Amino acid sequence: MKAISKHREIVEQQGHRYSSRHRWQFRRSGERLVEHLPWLLKLPECFFKCLGLWQAGRRNMLDVQLEDIELVSKRLPDAFDGFRILWISDFHIGPLDGLLEKVFGHVEQAEYDICVLGGDYCFWHRTDDDAIERMKRLAAVLLGKSDVYGLLGNHDRYAMAEVLDQAGVRMLVNDNAMIEKAGDNLTLIGVDDHHYFYGDDFDEAMAGVDPKTFKLLLCHSPEQYIKAAQRGIDAYLCGHTHGGQICLPNGFAPVNSASVPRKMLKGPWQYQAMVGYTSRGVGATGLPLRFNCPSEISLITLKKTR
Numbered sequence: 001m002k003a004i005s006k007h008r009e010i011v012e013q014q015g016h017r018y019s020s021r022h023r024w025q026f027r028r029s030g031e032r033l034v035e036h037l038p039w040l041l042k043l044p045e046c047f048f049k050c051l052g053l054w055q056a057g058r059r060n061m062l063d064v065q066l067e068d069i070e071l072v073s074k075r076l077p078d079a080f081d082g083f084r085i086l087w088i089s090d091f092h093i094g095p096l097d098g099l100l101e102k103v104f105g106h107v108e109q110a111e112y113d114i115c116v117l118g119g120d121y122c123f124w125h126r127t128d129d130d131a132i133e134r135m136k137r138l139a140a141v142l143l144g145k146s147d148v149y150g151l152l153g154n155h156d157r158y159a160m161a162e163v164l165d166q167a168g169v170r171m172l173v174n175d176n177a178m179i180e181k182a183g184d185n186l187t188l189i190g191v192d193d194h195h196y197f198y199g200d201d202f203d204e205a206m207a208g209v210d211p212k213t214f215k216l217l218l219c220h221s222p223e224q225y226i227k228a229a230q231r232g233i234d235a236y237l238c239g240h241t242h243g244g245q246i247c248l249p250n251g252f253a254p255v256n257s258a259s260v261p262r263k264m265l266k267g268p269w270q271y272q273a274m275v276g277y278t279s280r281g282v283g284a285t286g287l288p289l290r291f292n293c294p295s296e297i298s299l300i301t302l303k304k305t306r
């Protein structure tokens with residue numbers, strides 16, 4: 001696993017209130033306000049409890065669905081036509097009792113070639129002991145089925161990368177890995193979190209990558225889509241948005257935690273020649289609730305257009 005980047009180290013040590021880039025984003029996004037002032041969440045907590053919706057929201061959060069997704073590209077090598085990736089993102093698992101058992105149930109039944117953990121293992125921005133213990137248990141089960149790759153999200157300090165690395169997960173923190181199958185190659189490119197820690201470094205992540213190979217970007221947030229397209233990325237898997245987590249009955253998300261077009265907040269999307277998929281995530285943060293936006297584990301099948 002590559003070492004922590006200098007910028008991420010500074011942000012982790014000093015807090016990103018010292019970054020002028022972040023101060024601008026802090027003003028722009030109410031989500032940042034909640035990240036820094038968790039007591040503000042008491043208000044919506046009271047709201048849902050007074051309406052008698054708290055328990056229903058918790059049940060929704062634990063009702064994890066396995067989404068069968070096809071990502072289609074004409075650049076996909078023949079040997080990877082039908083290659084399956086179990087993509088699980090946004091665990092926030094420390095205080096979410098019962099979630100791990102739901103994930104185990106789906107993992108046991110799903111058939112896939114590799115698994116990727118898309119980041120956000122912690123509930124807040126602390127590396128809490130419950131999250132470490134639960135992610136170690138999950139890693140042990142996943143590694144019994146396939147190779148497992150991992151990323152860091154905007155809730156994860158670098159310590160979590162070390163925990164998962166020691167557990168046997170191949171952490172792609174501005175790094176890449178090539179998968180070979182029947183003489184064809186596919187390159188996984190993992191970019192560190194841009195949303196909060198600004199640890200992303202495409203030059204480092206793509207060092208040594210053969211430009212002719214099929215390039216699958218693994219990135220916690222969809223916010224790198226323009227840079228990814230400029231770098232010739234063929235397919236982009238991400239999460240981070242939770243699909244809005246608490247949505248209106250028509251699925252509209254009042255809170256948008258990513259600076260991207262709305263079509264990239266959840267589900268499949270396309271930008272120029274690059275295909276992408278944004279998972280709604282498996283857990284929840286801020287409030288341990290979901291409405292009109294089910295928790296998700298994504299079973300991605302790569303398909304080649306003829």
Ligand SMILES: [Fe+2]
Nearest residue numbers: 090120240285
């Ligand atoms: Fe998240």
